[in-house]
Amino acid sequence: MSSAAPSIPAAATRPIGGEDPIWNAFRAELQKLGAQLTIRLLALACVACPFAFAAVLKVQSGTPNDALFGVYAHSSGYALSLVLLTFAGNWGLPVIAGLIGGDLFAAEDRHGTWKTILTRSCTRIDVFVAKLLAAAALAVGLTLLLALASLLAGVLLIGANSMVDLSGVTTSSGQMLLLTVLSWLLCLLPTLAYTSIAILFSIASRNGIVGVLGPLFVALVTQLLFLIGNGVIVHLLLPGSAYLGWHGLFTAHRFLGPLVISSLVSVAWIVGCVWASLAILRRRDFLASAERRGPGWRTPVKAVAATAALVAALALLSDVGPSAVTEHRLSAAIGEEFNRLTLRQQELIGRQVPAGAKLDVLPTCNRRAAKAEGPGDWTCSLNVYLPQAHAVPFSATSVEYDVSVDAGGCFKASSPPSFIGGPTMVDAAGETVTNPLYVVYGCFNTL
Amino acid sequence: MYAVRAGGLTKRFATTTAVDGVDLAVAPGEVRGLLGPNGAGKTTLLRMLFGLVAPDAGSVELLGRPAADPGGEALRDVGGFVEEPAFYPYLSGAANLSLLARLDGGPSAAAVTEALTRVGLDGRGGDRVAGYSTGMKQRLGLAAALLRSPRLLLLDEPTSGLDPGGTQAVTALVRELAADGVAILLSSHQIGELERVCDTYTVMRRGRVVWDGSATELICAAPASAYALATSDDEAALRIAAEHPGVRAGRARRGGLALALEADRLDGFVLALGDARVAVRRLDLLASPLETMFFALTADDAAVDRLEPEELAETVLAAS
Numbered sequence A: 001m002s003s004a005a006p007s008i009p010a011a012a013t014r015p016i017g018g019e020d021p022i023w024n025a026f027r028a029e030l031q032k033l034g035a036q037l038t039i040r041l042l043a044l045a046c047v048a049c050p051f052a053f054a055a056v057l058k059v060q061s062g063t064p065n066d067a068l069f070g071v072y073a074h075s076s077g078y079a080l081s082l083v084l085l086t087f088a089g090n091w092g093l094p095v096i097a098g099l100i101g102g103d104l105f106a107a108e109d110r111h112g113t114w115k116t117i118l119t120r121s122c123t124r125i126d127v128f129v130a131k132l133l134a135a136a137a138l139a140v141g142l143t144l145l146l147a148l149a150s151l152l153a154g155v156l157l158i159g160a161n162s163m164v165d166l167s168g169v170t171t172s173s174g175q176m177l178l179l180t181v182l183s184w185l186l187c188l189l190p191t192l193a194y195t196s197i198a199i200l201f202s203i204a205s206r207n208g209i210v211g212v213l214g215p216l217f218v219a220l221v222t223q224l225l226f227l228i229g230n231g232v233i234v235h236l237l238l239p240g241s242a243y244l245g246w247h248g249l250f251t252a253h254r255f256l257g258p259l260v261i262s263s264l265v266s267v268a269w270i271v272g273c274v275w276a277s278l279a280i281l282r283r284r285d286f287l288a289s290a291e292r293r294g295p296g297w298r299t300p301v302k303a304v305a306a307t308a309a310l311v312a313a314l315a316l317l318s319d320v321g322p323s324a325v326t327e328h329r330l331s332a333a334i335g336e337e338f339n340r341l342t343l344r345q346q347e348l349i350g351r352q353v354p355a356g357a358k359l360d361v362l363p364t365c366n367r368r369a370a371k372a373e374g375p376g377d378w379t380c381s382l383n384v385y386l387p388q389a390h391a392v393p394f395s396a397t398s399v400e401y402d403v404s405v406d407a408g409g410c411f412k413a414s415s416p417p418s419f420i421g422g423p424t425m426v427d428a429a430g431e432t433v434t435n436p437l438y439v440v441y442g443c444f445n446t447l
Numbered sequence B: 001m002y003a004v005r006a007g008g009l010t011k012r013f014a015t016t017t018a019v020d021g022v023d024l025a026v027a028p029g030e031v032r033g034l035l036g037p038n039g040a041g042k043t044t045l046l047r048m049l050f051g052l053v054a055p056d057a058g059s060v061e062l063l064g065r066p067a068a069d070p071g072g073e074a075l076r077d078v079g080g081f082v083e084e085p086a087f088y089p090y091l092s093g094a095a096n097l098s099l100l101a102r103l104d105g106g107p108s109a110a111a112v113t114e115a116l117t118r119v120g121l122d123g124r125g126g127d128r129v130a131g132y133s134t135g136m137k138q139r140l141g142l143a144a145a146l147l148r149s150p151r152l153l154l155l156d157e158p159t160s161g162l163d164p165g166g167t168q169a170v171t172a173l174v175r176e177l178a179a180d181g182v183a184i185l186l187s188s189h190q191i192g193e194l195e196r197v198c199d200t201y202t203v204m205r206r207g208r209v210v211w212d213g214s215a216t217e218l219i220c221a222a223p224a225s226a227y228a229l230a231t232s233d234d235e236a237a238l239r240i241a242a243e244h245p246g247v248r249a250g251r252a253r254r255g256g257l258a259l260a261l262e263a264d265r266l267d268g269f270v271l272a273l274g275d276a277r278v279a280v281r282r283l284d285l286l287a288s289p290l291e292t293m294f295f296a297l298t299a300d301d302a303a304v305d306r307l308e309p310e311e312l313a314e315t316v317l318a319a320s
């Protein structure tokens, strides 16, 4: 090297990395996402599915009775939106979170482009934060899109009608709108938790498929644990538990305990997954593409074994803690609700019900299993005694309900038509309406 | 100030030490060739310079900045790529460039067009990268590096996959940039491609630097050039070779003779053949002095003197 070598030229005139690098990286992420078909299809699905569901309900008479509010899906648009919310919380939103978060990082591995973007003006942390923001923005955007579409589909195709809540109280259209919107908003947090799980899966495995299926697997395990466990603790600690938090808003005695705890749990999942993802990414060596890493079958086998062990441990632990579903809670909830719904039925057929009227109902519930407490199938008999003088005319009778209760404290009670009539009835105005006693939905506080 | 200064860089993998205590310095305006056979550790070294891989030991300084937190600020005014440049296949070449420009904070359509023109991709910038050939990706990688108006270019095998025209264009571009004071480090496993480009060479073998110096020094140090020779009388030619100092000859396995000639011995030997009425039917340069040096440095048993001419010729033939 001769000493006469030219000196280093002055810095380029064009500012490089002049703006905030995270903002630059974020906009680059948006450019990539905007060019990909998957995201556009996902957005389309979020809009189309609620309308398709509503349209199908319009042309046929069946109802999704098993979901909360399902029996009212024909009579109120809000019920339709809430049925979709239940489905979205169980499967739809984890799938969306997986598709967004799962591919965002692994796509760079698939295309081998980590080295391309990390040799520009952004650090790994800049790129990580930008991708995180893009994932969060997409997850929130698609959830809100789904919420809006489900509300619009319900209101436009079914109608913005008032309906009974989870305590049997008739709730006005305005109130329902408010509560439904709030419920959807409350689902943002667990959706972000699932997104960060997807991100962790995708960063740890460097594989988009693992990233996409990971959250779905977590959702599956959540559903399984929901079916088997009696205890309240494990259920509350699962990332999806916050999807059920909205139930407490739809009861006469509002309860927010599970909502607050599960939302905090969601935040903990987000923080934990993001922290772990960042730790992995920071330590990573960006070497040649994955196929050069040899026949790695050990790691997948280990991962599968560890996952199986974790699920087994969770299943064992799911009985730990007080049981959420007790005879006392269930009969109190169902007794009160039956009382209101009976009066509601009397109103519908045109009988005068004085304000504050009350039946004399004695509920007794029994679990149809060896153990007296826990979710599953119950039988409740509601003994209605002769009312006081001048009260609502109603003859003494006993109504049997088959009640299926889930671990989150929500139940669906149904009874054969011989007791309470068919699924629909004709009201005083001659209209066919949903029989409020045919299927009864309710929820009670599990804490 | 050096554009690149690395000291004691080491990277170990499970079974190999890919880079083993490498020292490297590149000055502004210098074009340094990083030579070595496949697996010598060139790419791993460049990855460490880029901060893509954390060294197990050693230090890196680019343009006077220590790479404490790799990426970002540490790579300001540094451009280049390692291995085959990778892009988003679903975006066009131009869109890929504007995305990368955006990461740098200033997307400018004019700069993108200019970079594409400079690497001979004008007209194809609108096509999706999924349909690009290896050579086109290589050109796009170069364009992406130029987009940063770099003061230091790190290029990993920039001519691999390029057609002869492309190789020549890259060579010209590199010289042009170096004349503007840009420091350039480019790796290759074929010294032939770099012979007229580089001012200095760092030759690596199994993770270690085995030679470091200017092109002239390398040629001076080169022990011999290798030739393939066919004559009317190979027996006589062998005899004459044995009488000439600095000329070694042997029978090549594929017929004819293999020669190893020290510098300035060719003329005398060919004239002697003529004097002895041995006709030269074919004389091919198998390996230039730089090439033999390269093979010598990177061959498994190091000293070229110990290589029989035939072996040398075979090695060269096998490698080319």
Ligand SMILES: Nc1ncnc2c1ncn2[C@@H]1O[C@H](COP(=O)(O)OP(=O)(O)O)[C@@H](O)[C@H]1O
Residues within 6 Å of the ligand: A287, A288, A292, A293, B013, B014, B016, B017, B018, B036, B037, B038, B039, B040, B041, B042, B043, B044, B045
């Ligand atoms: N991801 C990796 N895991 C293990 N060994 C690797 C990896 N990448 C490269 N190596 C090894 O490091 C050595 C140097 O490789 P590399 O830097 O790619 O060489 P070059 O670019 O000079 O051909 C080789 O022996 C190679 O097998």
Ligand SMILES: [Mg+2]
Residues within 6 Å of the ligand: B039, B042, B043, B044, B083, B156
């Ligand atoms: Mg290489």
